Amino acid sequence: MDHMMEPSLNDIDEMIVHEKMQAALEYQNEAWADGMADGIEPEIIADAAIALAMRETIRVLGEQGAEAMLQSLRERMLAGEFSPERTLQ
Numbered sequence: 001m002d003h004m005m006e007p008s009l010n011d012i013d014e015m016i017v018h019e020k021m022q023a024a025l026e027y028q029n030e031a032w033a034d035g036m037a038d039g040i041e042p043e044i045i046a047d048a049a050i051a052l053a054m055r056e057t058i059r060v061l062g063e064q065g066a067e068a069m070l071q072s073l074r075e076r077m078l079a080g081e082f083s084p085e086r087t088l089q
Helices: 009-037 044-076
Strands: none
Touching: 009 044
């Protein structure tokens, strides 16, 4: 096989992260659906999910790391990445 066609370690790492993200999103979607089925309002589920995510992020990355992540999320939000109207290609 031509070495030019082999994926680099960076490409493989990116694919692994992408697949883990997809699995994590599936878990989150299942938890969201379970909460909704139990009659919990979406804004309460969202608040709880964000609070848990922040606690875990601070535990793992510290407050400065969590702040940097929040800034990145803010920029992505303002760019429309999380908009329900956004179409993926």
